[in-house]
Every structure is written in structure tokens, then in C-alpha cells.
Amino acid sequence: MKIGITGATGQLGTLALEQLKSRTDAANLVALVRSPEKIKEVDAKAFDYDKPEGLAESLKGIDSLLLISGNEIGQRARQHENVIKAAKEAGVKWLIYTSILKADSSTISLAAEHLATEKLLKASGIPFTILRNGWYTENYTGSISGALSAGTFIGSAEDGKISSAVRADFAEAIAVVLTTDGHEGKIYELAGDEAYTLSELAAEISKQSNKDIPYQNLPEEEYSKALKGMGLPEGIADAIASWDVSASKGDLHSEDNTLSKLIGRPTKSLSYAVKEALDK
Incomplete structure (x- = not known):
């Protein structure tokens, strides 16, 4: 099973990639990043949320896709839609998205784009898991x-x-979800x-x-x-x-302790x- 990791050179993505390398063979991992030359130990492909024309090609052969939310506030719903459409076209079998805690009720300005992405993901028909990171x-x-x-x-x-929680805790939860069963269709509130x-x-x-x-x-x-x-x-x-x-x-x-339950x-x-x- 091939696992694609978007944003694998970012703060959360780097930690998630390291956690995944400790839980599965590096040959199963594909880093999807703007600068593939920065990745050495696993396969890497060019991947830019703002360039939809090349996304589906980079996702070919990917079974499970980790979509780490982009960092361009105000652009993310559109960018994430590009990735979700490409994942659908490429035949991705499972998509895991990093959202925000209580996305459907939070007053935090970031929540709107996350909630919009969640709705796009649910409408896509791709099996999904949503990690609402605190x-x-x-x-x-x-x-x-x-x-x-x-x-x-x-x-x-x-x-x-x-x-x-520290980023490393969220990264470990990502790796657990991607390498164990029973998470499809779930929305996890992580704090x-x-x-x-x-x-x-x-x-x-x-x-x-x-x-x-x-x-x-x-x-x-x-x-x-x-x-x-x-x-x-x-x-x-x-x-x-x-x-x-x-x-x-x-x-x-x-007071939801799902995060600690996931990481054990x-x-x-x-x-x-x-x-x-x-x-x-």
C-alpha cells in the first residue's frame, strides 16, 4: 500500500513522515512536496496545491493520501479542492485530512476554510478520515x-x-491512523x-x-x-x-482524550x- 504525504517538508509533515518511517517500510511512502530534491530517504514527487494540472499525475499509484492543510490563509479551501479533485481522478482509495478542533462550531477564523474542505471531502465520494487537530x-x-x-x-x-499538544503528538496520531485499521469515516477531535x-x-x-x-x-x-x-x-x-x-x-x-488514546x-x-x- 502506497501512502502519500503532502507537505512532507513542513513542520507537521516532517514529523509525520518520520513517524511513518518507523511504522512501515520506506518503500511504501511517497513525499508530495514543492521541492522533491529536499527529500532523501523516500520517493518524492513534485506537488503544488496551486498547480492543479499536475496533481493527479503525482497521485497515481497512491492508495492512502494524507492531506496536510496548506498554510496560505484565505487560499486553502480552493487549494484543498484542487487536491481532492486530483485524488478522485487518480483513484486514491482513502484520504486523511488535518482539520481544526471543533471545526463546525469554533469561532476561530481558520475554521471556515477547514469546514469548507471537510464538506468537499464528504461530497467527493472518497473514503475519508478527518483529524481535527487542536x-x-x-x-x-x-x-x-x-x-x-x-x-x-x-x-x-x-x-x-x-x-x-505538541506537534509530535499529532504527527504520531497521523501515523497510527494511516497504518492501522478502523478509521475510515471517522472524525476525530484531537487535543x-x-x-x-x-x-x-x-x-x-x-x-x-x-x-x-x-x-x-x-x-x-x-x-x-x-x-x-x-x-x-x-x-x-x-x-x-x-x-x-x-x-x-x-x-x-x-476534554476529549482521543489523541492520547490513539497514540497509546x-x-x-x-x-x-x-x-x-x-x-x-
């Missing part, structure tokens, strides 16, 4: 160095609980076992760094302005601030993720 802990721990420099961790999530607030994250950073790093909650506009002052583009800054507001409404919180162990803790970030 927040990556790295989305927050990536800000630790800046917080240490500034002496405070800022955000707009108030006391909203965040059930995130970390441990929920925390940004105040609790700041406290963990303070504990491990031996510095006093309090959490400062800002109104959405002020947080966006601060992010722009750090050099983030306007659209990205506005989006990040809005995601925190959604977190304050509970959109990043889940508890998800990595917040303290683990903070230590990883501080050790870099």
Missing part, C-alpha cells in the same frame, strides 16, 4: 524567548483554557490531555527560567498592535490576536513543552 503548544512556546526579553507574556486569551490558561503558561515559564514572567492580558486591538510592533505583518498580527479571543471563548479547550500514552505536558523551548 492547537499546537509550539504556537505559544514559540513566544517564550520574546517574553523573557520583555519580562512579560502578553495575549488576549483572558482565562480561556487551552488543550494544546492535549492537559488544559492550561496563559497565566499558567507564564507561571511555568517563570518557574523553569527562574525569572518573574507574568501574563498580561490585553484587549484584542492592543495585542495586535504589540505584535505589529514586533515586526509581524498586519494580517498575521490581527489573526493571532483574534485567535486568542477565540481561546477566551473556549474554542481551544476540549498521555500527551506531552506543558512543562515538557516549555523545557523544550527553553533548551533551544
